[in-house]
Amino acid sequence: MADRIDRHTSGVYIIAATPFTDDGALDLASLDRLIDFYAEKGVTGLTILGIMGEADKLTAEERITVLERVLARTSLPVIVGVSDAGIGNLAALALHAMDKGAAGVMVAPARGPARDDRVVNYFHAVCDALGDDVPVCFQDFPQITGVPVSPRTILELTRDRPQIVMLKHEDCPGLPKITTIRKAEEAGSPRLSILVGNGGLYLPQELARGVDGAMTGFAYPEALVEIVRLHLGGEADRAEDIFDAYLPILRHEQQPVFGLAVRKAILMKRGAIASAATRAPGPRLSATDLVELDRLMARTTDKLKDL
């Protein structure tokens, strides 16, 4: 069984897409292939059943199927998205995942008024329901959840609940937030692993501010791996050169909603999955969109030759 995440976890946790056939059925063969693809590209771990994994469109059984399939397929650490409207369902899925060998679970604040007291109480209730030994990644994604969270709220939870070991940072603008948290740690707050999302759109800047890596689903995982590796290895300039080569397509994939269809199309073109289908109501690429994407992919290939 892989190690569990902790407050020093670093690297690239790729947000795994969930492959479907063209008619919307779960495509387990593609899921296997996709897991292998991610592993070959050198990711540190995987995060499954997240927003971009269309977890909310799976049935409960399908979520279990995906979870067990992935955990059986890979020895890499796997974080499982378990956000749910009810804490009971959330905890049941989380405990099942941990039982099957997950490295931790990811939880976003529940929808509702963005009051700090509500967020704090919610995470205490979640942690109580999970028990102390389930490592939790706090997903800070206000563009989707509608719940912006301050650094001091995050730091309060980090201090009071040792099991909250990781921050999936995708607030935007979010660069000063990273610096605020890292400075608080220097002043005595417990350390938190910070992995960044948003497709990696600000990855070099975020690494320079002290994050530990990325947790996002960019369809060129090798780019994330290389950028993080180089940066953490002291080669920030080289890391950023590589980032810049990928940036045009990364930015294209990072568009809300539409971007999921782009991501799956790239994964299909790269041979990682059989179909780019998303479940309804989901985005779908038109012929125009596909021509545009082919051009961006070709330009990316060309740029990499020059590096």
Next chain:
Amino acid sequence: MADRIDRHTSGVYIIAATPFTDDGALDLASLDRLIDFYAEKGVTGLTILGIMGEADKLTAEERITVLERVLARTSLPVIVGVSDAGIGNLAALALHAMDKGAAGVMVAPARGPARDDRVVNYFHAVCDALGDDVPVCFQDFPQITGVPVSPRTILELTRDRPQIVMLKHEDCPGLPKITTIRKAEEAGSPRLSILVGNGGLYLPQELARGVDGAMTGFAYPEALVEIVRLHLGGEADRAEDIFDAYLPILRHEQQPVFGLAVRKAILMKRGAIASAATRAPGPRLSATDLVELDRLMARTTDKLKDL
């Protein structure tokens, strides 16, 4: 099997609470008692698995259990809330419900940008997935969905999809919307059954503007039944006198989120369910809240004596 809803359905469809035990388990004995309670109070039909039924905190199995239990218990028409992030899951639940004898299904616009084209396309996709013979109630509840919808969008869908037979109206302010729709019908648009929500907070005014009744979960269903009956029977003044007597507690119950705990507490005090528990994260009444509620209930009883 009860009749299906259609474009002339009228009366009171009570939004059924889902009873839990104090530790959060589904309480089927209370569910039976609650269904009987609603029937005794004279409701026309029931709506189950709605937002106030905490459907999003049930497991998929529990939703089926509730659905089948209710349909087995009552011969009244039952509308089933089937809103879901994915159309596949939505349709599966809807078709199962219809197969078990439901009178129709209720669907709200999916979360996302409030663009009219997105809402229209979504309902076409939903109707396609359901097939033509499943009657649909369009739930127009922008305070919760975040998706305001114009009368003209509703009318377009009503015209193009004959199976959309009912509007659950709970936009606010919403009185002019009712008038706009009824005037369009006079000018040739297909008729739509309109039942109002929002706890019934504007029920006399809405009836005067031509709605067909109420679909809401007020814990005194007999009030809704009597008000609608009297109004449709030509006794608008008497209907409004009764409404006014209930209004203080109705308004209290109508507060967002908090109101669900109030509603369940009233249902428990009235003997309809064994526990007022909601599932986490859900509202809970404090001692102060309960004293306040007792006072409002007692005042309601006093007022009714004077009528």
Next chain:
Amino acid sequence: MADRIDRHTSGVYIIAATPFTDDGALDLASLDRLIDFYAEKGVTGLTILGIMGEADKLTAEERITVLERVLARTSLPVIVGVSDAGIGNLAALALHAMDKGAAGVMVAPARGPARDDRVVNYFHAVCDALGDDVPVCFQDFPQITGVPVSPRTILELTRDRPQIVMLKHEDCPGLPKITTIRKAEEAGSPRLSILVGNGGLYLPQELARGVDGAMTGFAYPEALVEIVRLHLGGEADRAEDIFDAYLPILRHEQQPVFGLAVRKAILMKRGAIASAATRAPGPRLSATDLVELDRLMARTTDKLKDL
């Protein structure tokens, strides 16, 4: 010059409408009449240039005109709404208002992400710009501002900025929030005057939880005055009987947006202003709306006879 507001201010501060002529010009004669009307009805003070005063549709000059006209007309304490996208403009209006004899200013959190740190920093910046001796009323109205605020954030500001003396409470659900704040005061937090908004929709319950009165614009100010007076004088039952008689029309007036047109129509029918016009884009009552309103006003009159 009237007294300034402080942490023990109580009573009814009526939110003053801004009267326009039918063609949208500022109607100063009606403004005089309206101020006199409010005074005759026994209000403790006035709040001008608030959201319901359509302050954002006045020119800067008109705001000054209204401010000076009201302060010249009445010896009652006047709170001036000064919320503005920029702190410079906010402070300039506030200092002018205080210079002309205002009793304090009202400020809502600026639009933006609902992070507690942002709200706290914003109010510190506002207080710094105002100087220590301008009394501030914190307007907590998340339905309009989009910024929900926790009791602990309010208490932190109350403790750190002695000039924040009053809370205009119109969060909803908001009853537990009042109790949380009053309990914190018992435990040592500085006292805060709390006046409630939301049209007074929960006034009896809010008074029972320890608020000091109301700050809202209900077009029957004498009702608010009497309810608060009776309650604070120990006659809670009688206060609530009067409240209940007004509740049907109060609830009608309390509808978002539409309610402003209702309020102005009532004020016009009661002789307090010459025209019910609002500035574009603003709500306007149709013939149907007006018939409905007449009925509600007549029913209110009848109910009052029975008390």
Next chain:
Amino acid sequence: MADRIDRHTSGVYIIAATPFTDDGALDLASLDRLIDFYAEKGVTGLTILGIMGEADKLTAEERITVLERVLARTSLPVIVGVSDAGIGNLAALALHAMDKGAAGVMVAPARGPARDDRVVNYFHAVCDALGDDVPVCFQDFPQITGVPVSPRTILELTRDRPQIVMLKHEDCPGLPKITTIRKAEEAGSPRLSILVGNGGLYLPQELARGVDGAMTGFAYPEALVEIVRLHLGGEADRAEDIFDAYLPILRHEQQPVFGLAVRKAILMKRGAIASAATRAPGPRLSATDLVELDRLMARTTDKLKDL
């Protein structure tokens, strides 16, 4: 006097920043210098008093001052942002601007529920207030206004109000929206000039889909000018190479809120304005932010050498 915008306007309309001194006063000398800077970089026109121009933090007098200063300084066409909570104030500023020689005005949907009928009625009321001969640019920026608008709503307004000649497109994802509108035009809808915002983050793709240029405030206006010029001149590949070189810093500047401080810092470093100050409450760069920015600016310079 410069030409007015029309349905075939193309090129780059730079969104002008409003320069302040370090203590927040309007800096007219810098405003002159900035206008000259933009002109030297080859922009087609300017857009002033927009959101990124901090128009909502200016006094009414300052808006007039800026407007008149800019119109006196340049012979380029100037579009004036006139969005305002009230239509009266909006029209007054617009008519003054046109009288002084503006090329058109820019209007965003007023805040409020995102119903298509409300947006349509609002723009009719605006156009009625402006009169038929004031050219209007429809600002479609739902991330800020909270009002997403469908292509069909835009097309309806374009058809019914000939004075709506331009769309400032900054919906996101927005690429399919452009294609939908252009296809509708091929099918007979009146042509609309489309200039794109969002900092130009998708400019090559948007040009390929048929937009007429950009209206955004990127602090390297010469990049926008060159990219649009090359693309419209048939050199799409070269245009995109240049875009890609700027993309890292463009993406950095495009962060919400924070980005305005970045933009002004770049403009200051480039000598176009004396201070990077924004008015409170506004973003401010920390020492860390400035080091980060210097690095990105230096890398941009290096990349340009290689082109």
